[in-house]
Amino acid sequence: MNDILLRMYYCLPSCAVNVAASLYGYYQTRIRYGSLWERMVPVIEQRDGWTLDQWREYQNDRLMFFLKRAVTRVPYYRRLHECGRFPVEDVKSTDDLSILPILEKDVVRLNPRDFIADDCNPSKLISEQTSGTTGKPVLTFWTSATYQELFAIFEYRLRRWNGVKYGDNWCMIGGQLVVSQKRKRPPFWIWNHPCRQLYMSNYHLAPQFLDYYLDEIKARKIVYMLGFCSSMDVLAIHALERNRTDIKFEFAIGNAEPYLIHQRDRIEKAFQCETRDSYGCSEGVTHAYECAYGNLHLSPDVGITEFIGQNGEAVPPGEAGELVCTGLLNPDNIFIRYRVGDWAIAGDPGWQCQCGRSMPIIKKVEGRTADMIITPDGRRIGLIDPVFRGNLRIKEAQIRQVKAEEFVICCVPCTGFDDSDKSVIMNRFRDRVGCVKVRFELVDRIPRGNNGKFKFVVNECYQTLTRSEQPSVENSSRSGTLM
Numbered sequence: 064m065n066d067i068l069l070r071m072y073y074c075l076p077s078c079a080v081n082v083a084a085s086l087y088g089y090y091q092t093r094i095r096y097g098s099l100w101e102r103m104v105p106v107i108e109q110r111d112g113w114t115l116d117q118w119r120e121y122q123n124d125r126l127m128f129f130l131k132r133a134v135t136r137v138p139y140y141r142r143l144h145e146c147g148r149f150p151v152e153d154v155k156s157t158d159d160l161s162i163l164p165i166l167e168k169d170v171v172r173l174n175p176r177d178f179i180a181d182d183c184n185p186s187k188l189i190s191e192q193t194s195g196t197t198g199k200p201v202l203t204f205w206t207s208a209t210y211q212e213l214f215a216i217f218e219y220r221l222r223r224w225n226g227v228k229y230g231d232n233w234c235m236i237g238g239q240l241v242v243s244q245k246r247k248r249p250p251f252w253i254w255n256h257p258c259r260q261l262y263m264s265n266y267h268l269a270p271q272f273l274d275y276y277l278d279e280i281k282a283r284k285i286v287y288m289l290g291f292c293s294s295m296d297v298l299a300i301h302a303l304e305r306n307r308t309d310i311k312f313e314f315a316i317g318n319a320e321p322y323l324i325h326q327r328d329r330i331e332k333a334f335q336c337e338t339r340d341s342y343g344c345s346e347g348v349t350h351a352y353e354c355a356y357g358n359l360h361l362s363p364d365v366g367i368t369e370f371i372g373q374n375g376e377a378v379p380p381g382e383a384g385e386l387v388c389t390g391l392l393n394p395d396n397i398f399i400r401y402r403v404g405d406w407a408i409a410g411d412p413g414w415q416c417q418c419g420r421s422m423p424i425i426k427k428v429e430g431r432t433a434d435m436i437i438t439p440d441g442r443r444i445g446l447i448d449p450v451f452r453g454n455l456r457i458k459e460a461q462i463r464q465v466k467a468e469e470f471v472i473c474c475v476p477c478t479g480f481d482d483s484d485k486s487v488i489m490n491r492f493r494d495r496v497g498c499v500k501v502r503f504e505l506v507d508r509i510p511r512g513n514n515g516k517f518k519f520v521v522n523e524c525y526q527t528l529t530r531s532e533q534p535s536v537e538n539s540s541r542s543g544t545l546m
């Protein structure tokens with residue numbers, strides 16, 4: 064929507080806003096949940112029973128098709144191939160991918176249409192953009208068919224793995240500014256009737272408004288919630304503080320931000336629900352969904368996920384590596400060995416999860432590449448949320464690395480916070496990071512980024528500390544906007 068339309072939208076009365084949301088919902092239903100989507104959901108379900116060999120065979124076949132299409136139909140790869148810098152002839156399977164160059168995000172950002180196959184009509188493609196943490200989003204393009212396949216994967220692995228389905232009432236809390244930021248009284252949400260979606264604003268979570276949020280969730284009989292983990296946690300803290308036990312739903316699915324352990328504990332307790340994590344990349348080259356046994360399974364039909372170390376080589380399972388992904392879902396907008404901008408730890412290949420699925424595991428998503436702590440002895444640490452686990456009297460926290468050996472821990476205290484909480488946090492932090500200078504600050508609120516996302520770790524000296532290393536992208540693709 065352009066700025067003028069947006070300003071007009073924010074001036075509409077609430078009932079008209081819901082009509083506008085529902086009209087948009089009809090459009091979403093048409094492009095996402097059509098007849099192909101219906102046919103694809105059982106196909107995705109059947110893949111749950113595939114063995115690791117079946118997945119390998121599927122990935123190899125798709126990779127060969129994508130590589131051939133890339134060098135014959137996609138302008139960027141065709142040029143690289145013609146000048147000998149994209150030797151697809153030497154790639155016989157997914158094991159050989161590392162001979163191809165890594166694609167940096169800035170290259171796509173500068174000319175996104177260079178990655179569209181030339182037998183597509185760009186005016187008929189659906190375009191999506193990443194949330195763009197630095198204000199420079201990446202555009203991606205989808206045919207209606209591929210888009211429905213993408214949503215069939217969401218449907219099966221995000222919803223049906225958890226016993227819920229499209230058509231159930233659900234609540235989304237994400238980065239879209241659905242009501243004017245100036246609004247001072249409810250509603251702070253919109254109801255998208257065709258999608259049965261209550262989209263709640265992430266920008267009005269002030270203490271005086273939180274009961275309105277909880278009342279609306281109750282009134283709409285919400286079955287599951289999906290969204291920024293930090294925002295669901297704000298609601299959970301409020302429900303616990305007010306002893307509100309009247310809000311219950313089945314699942315709270317984390318999206319777009321790492322799910323911190325203490326957030327999960329509080330959300331499960333407050334809403335008497337289970338929590339599930341998900342990991343996605345807006346470019347559609349890697350997805351992962353958590354099963355009932357707490358394991359985050361990669362979706363091999365979305366893409367090939369490599370875990371690359373600082374030397375550019377693959378890291379062994381159990382070690383953190385940067386995600387470099389090759390999309391296998393969208394043959395019309397091809398990204399090969401795309402540096403996503405997040406670090407994660409791979410599970411052991413072939414390890415069998417109790418859920419019975421053989422889809423590989425991500426042990427842990429460490430988070431945004433440029434927002435990892437780099438310890439004085441050179442270790443990189445993404446999520447150190449165990450520092451805040453347990454019954455500490457804090458609402459939120461953020462860790463900032465301001466110099467190589469200097470950190471600031473900012474905490475928003477709960478009632479009853481005292482020095483014993485502070486000392487537990489400081490000790491646990493030093494146990495993990497080492498003997499460093501730490502300043503402890505109590506604050507009223509942790510500021511969110513322009514896209515509404517909460518950052519648990521902020522590294523203010525990342526560029527200085529990594530100047531001698533491989534070039535690295537600055538922003539994560541972690542998706543929070545598609546749903």
Ligand SMILES: [Zn+2]
Pocket residue numbers: 354355356358360416417418419420
């Ligand atoms: Zn599993």
